[in-house]
Amino acid sequence: MAIDLFSPTHLGAISLKNRMVMAPLTRSRAPKDTGVPQAMNVTYYEQRATAGLIVTEATPISAMGHGYPFLPGIYTDAQVAGWKKVTAAVHAKGGKIVLQLWHVGRISHPSLLPNNVLPVAPSAIKPAGQLYTYEGMVDFVEPRALEASELPGIIADYVHATQCALAAGFDGVEIHAANGYLLDQFLRDGSNKRTDNYGGSLENRTRFLLEVTKAIVEVAGADKVGIRLSPVNPFNDMTDSNPQALFNYVVSALNQFNLAYLHVIEGDVGGKAVAFDFAELRKLFKGAYMANLGYDKTRGNAAIASGHADVIAFGVPFIGNPDLVARYKIDAPLNVADANTFYGGAEQGYIDYPTL
Ligand code: PHB
Numbered sequence: 329m330a331i332d333l334f335s336p337t338h339l340g341a342i343s344l345k346n347r348m349v350m351a352p353l354t355r356s357r358a359p360k361d362t363g364v365p366q367a368m369n370v371t372y373y374e375q376r377a378t379a380g381l382i383v384t385e386a387t388p389i390s391a392m393g394h395g396y397p398f399l400p401g402i403y404t405d406a407q408v409a410g411w412k413k414v415t416a417a418v419h420a421k422g423g424k425i426v427l428q429l430w431h432v433g434r435i436s437h438p439s440l441l442p443n444n445v446l447p448v449a450p451s452a453i454k455p456a457g458q459l460y461t462y463e464g465m466v467d468f469v470e471p472r473a474l475e476a477s478e479l480p481g482i483i484a485d486y487v488h489a490t491q492c493a494l495a496a497g498f499d500g501v502e503i504h505a506a507n508g509y510l511l512d513q514f515l516r517d518g519s520n521k522r523t524d525n526y527g528g529s530l531e532n533r534t535r536f537l538l539e540v541t542k543a544i545v546e547v548a549g550a551d552k553v554g555i556r557l558s559p560v561n562p563f564n565d566m567t568d569s570n571p572q573a574l575f576n577y578v579v580s581a582l583n584q585f586n587l588a589y590l591h592v593i594e595g596d597v598g599g600k601a602v603a604f605d606f607a608e609l610r611k612l613f614k615g616a617y618m619a620n621l622g623y624d625k626t627r628g629n630a631a632i633a634s635g636h637a638d639v640i641a642f643g644v645p646f647i648g649n650p651d652l653v654a655r656y657k658i659d660a661p662l663n664v665a666d667a668n669t670f671y672g673g674a675e676q677g678y679i680d681y682p683t684l
Contacts, residue, residue, distance in 0.1 A: 332629045334657060337380075337638060339616045340551030340588025342424055342499045344380035344639065347632060348653050351620055351643035352383045352428045352502070352556070356398040356672040360462070363388070363401035365410035371679045373414050375650035377423030380639065383554075383591075384414075386430035386504050389489035390482075391442045395432030395509075397462050398672055402427060402489045408496045415497035426500040426554065427493040429486060429544070433510030434471035434519070435564050437461050447471040448478075450513050450520040450527065450536075455565035460671070476524050479536060482510075483543045490547045500552030503541060506593055508564025511537050512557075515574060518567030530577040537578065541585055550586045554618070558593035559609070560602040572604060576612060583614045591618040591641060610636055625656045651683040660684055 334346050355372070358365060376382060387402045388394045394401075401407045411427070418425045434449035439461050441447065449471035458465045474482075486503075493501050505511035513519040514536045520527045526535050545553055559575040568574055579590065590613045594606045610617045619628075619637035628640035645652050648665030655662055669677020 330633060332632055333625065333640065334653070335632075337616070339381065339554065339618075339639065340500070340586075341549065342381065342426070342552065342588060344424060345422065346380040346653060347639040348380050348628075348656070349618060349639050349641040350376050350379040350382040350646040351641040352386050352504070353643055353647060354385050354396060354399070354671065355678065356396055357674070357678060358398050358400035360398055362406055363399060363404070364406045365400050365414055367413075368675055368679060369400065369410075370413045370417050373425065374417035374421055375679060375683075376646055376652075377418045377421035377425075378651060378653045379423060379646065380653075381499075382418060382423060382425040383502050383641065384425065384427045384498075386428045386509075387489075389429050389431055390485040392445075392448065393431035393485070393510075394440050395436035395447070396460060396671075397440070402429070402492045402496070403485070408492050411493070411496035411498070415499075419497070424499045426502050426552075427496070427498045428502045428504050428556070429489050429493070430504045431482065431485070431510040433513045434468070435459065435509055436471075437466060437469060439463060439466075445472075448474050449510070450474065450522055453519055453521065455508070455519075457565060473522075476526060479526070479539070483540055486540050487543050487547055490544050494548060500554065500588060501544065501548055502591065503537075503544060503553065503555040505537055506556045506558035507561055507597075508566040511540065512566060515578060516566055516568035516571075517574075518565075518569075530574060533574070534578050534581055538581055541582065541587075545585050545587070551588050553585070553587050554589040554591055555582065555587055556591040556593070557609075558597075559606075560595060560604045561593055561597055562600075563597055572608070576608060579609050579612045583612075587615055589616040589618050589639070591620060594619055594621045597621065607636060625659075648681050650681055654684055
């Protein structure tokens with residue numbers, strides 16, 4: 329039988345019953361004061377446990393990692409206890425689940441941070457545009473540039489969050505280095521103008537990501553750690569003068585760790601055409617490759633059959649179709665996810681999509 333979306337595989341130490349991954353999706357449905365996953369969040373993930381792997385919504389590693397309302401966290405005992413119920417429910421249904429570790433860097437606002445402090449970033453460059461806060465849409469602010477001496481503290485936060493994720497029963501962690509958040513801000517020269525060891529050359533801009541990755545790998549084991557990159561996504565005001573050179577370098581450097589997988593957003597989430605050779609990243613990376621962005625069953629199967637990808641991550645289709653795997657298997661029609669209920673609110677548009 330040919331290998332397709334329904335064939336089992338493994339990503340490092342994580343065995344998957346099929347090659348359909350639920351992509352990380354911010355849903356903003358955790359309590360404002362605690363960030364502790366609730367019964368509704370348990371149900372949401374449990375409903376989707378027939379995916380080969382679930383990557384959780386991006387989850388802040390510290391109070392400073394927050395940049396949207398109603399996010400769950402992974403840095404307090406109560407949050408660990410809440411997530412334990414999620415992992416237990418997914419495991420009871422035969423699923424696998426990794427937690428996505430997130431620090432937003434400059435994509436935040438004092439009103440979302442402890443003591444109303446400024447967001448932090450590699451450089452004091454204000455992103456263009458606005459963000460969603462508890463008080464509605466507001467302009468981004470100019471972030472405070474991190475001192476090099478503060479970086480070990482952020483690495484310690486990543487380590488602590490990884491320990492929390494393991495204690496909560498996750499099968500592994502995914503490092504969020506995509507979409508214009510803190511680690512991506514260090515990588516790209518549009519947001520990183522540092523003149524120390526963490527800015528300038530490719531080696532310098534990649535340094536913080538590699539330090540973070542090394543520290544997480546030491547705690548979790550490389551075979552339980554994946555990483556997500558978005559080489560050409562302009563989301564969150566990101567630019568780079570030479571993304572192909574940068575991300576070829578990043579992926580080659582990541583090979584030193586033997587990570588469980590590389591997860592790549594293959595384009596501009598806004599849908600604009602971009603010149604970038606993702607096959608080069610696939611070829612350079614010496615581990616499993618997870619492709620994401622605009623895939624459906626046909627394109628997913630084609631990418632696996634051609635050897636371009638090992639597994640495919642589906643986002644919006646899993647919002648509207650908790651049983652996406654079963655539907656793809658028999659070519660059943662799909663529910664259309666309602667964009668009005670993607671972020672915030674309660675059960676509606678979250679745990680009430682019908683299964684076959
Ligand atoms: C979002 O909440 O819009 C969001 C979060 C994390 C991402 C991308 C988008 O990586």
